Amino acid sequence: MSRPSQPKLTATDHNGVSVIQSQAHAASSSLPAAVAGLQQVPQLVPANPSTGGGKALAPSKMKKPPADKDSEEYRQRRERNNLAVKKSRMRSKQKAMDTQQRVNELKEENERLEAKIKLLSKELSVLKDLFLEHAHNLADNVQPSAGAEGSSPAPNSTSTNGQ
Amino acid sequence: MSRPSQPKLTATDHNGVSVIQSQAHAASSSLPAAVAGLQQVPQLVPANPSTGGGKALAPSKMKKPPADKDSEEYRQRRERNNLAVKKSRMRSKQKAMDTQQRVNELKEENERLEAKIKLLSKELSVLKDLFLEHAHNLADNVQPSAGAEGSSPAPNSTSTNGQ
DNA sequence: TTGGATTGCGCAATGA
């Protein structure tokens, strides 16, 4: 039940609201210079009624008041977070690139392996053929009983050598 | 380069400024209800002097007024963009996952190929050995001139083969 | 000029 977020009806939950930062130094170009006399909302320090009563600091839930946007601490936290976010995102992106890189490497490796396989296969087939040939020769020479005294048992010189 | 981002001085370039949306329906909790009478920047409709002259549609700069945050059209554009953004991000994520997936597949493939290579290599080596053995046998049987007329080509097993 | 697609950025909720 998270966020149904129906594409219709601008349903901005929490966000969509922000206040003027504070400074504006050299603005970019066409900033509506109208807004210029507002800021510095009264400190707004809550009296903290809950814990204010007695002293019982029992296992309460401490719901952390939304932190006044002005609070020094707030800005600090925000800034920290922003930093963390940036970092995280950079990592993420880096990781993505690395993964892509990995893919390329693996692809190359694959090609190499396949080439090797092809070569080995060929070599194998050649050797096998040689074998068969030999077998036939032997058969031809031996089968016909002791008639042929072939002194040179097929000196074939099929230099099979690759790599 | 880029952003030294000194942890001090909230240096938000363009961003950091936003006004209350417009509608507020069921707000969250503690919205600074203070700001509530500002907006409606003068329409600021440029007379468009550049193109106003003749018909020359030269490389003018037409800086599109910041679009009033209230404008119906504004919200519309925003919504469209938000949609596009969401879409784009989804795609991006999907792509990342696919890439990761691809890596896994390639890894597997690689293993398979390597296994195959190993097998082929072994087969090859065996065949080669057989060949050598044979050659030796032949040599042994032939070299000693025609001394042995045995029909059986001496199945001797003096094979000092290591591997 | 128009309009979707990308991208950097900040905010807030949530996970660890």
Place this chain on the structure above:
DNA sequence: ATCATTGCGCAATCCA
């Protein structure tokens, strides 16, 4: 409490 992740909206660009 702190940092890391993640979804989201805004605005500037990019691009077709």
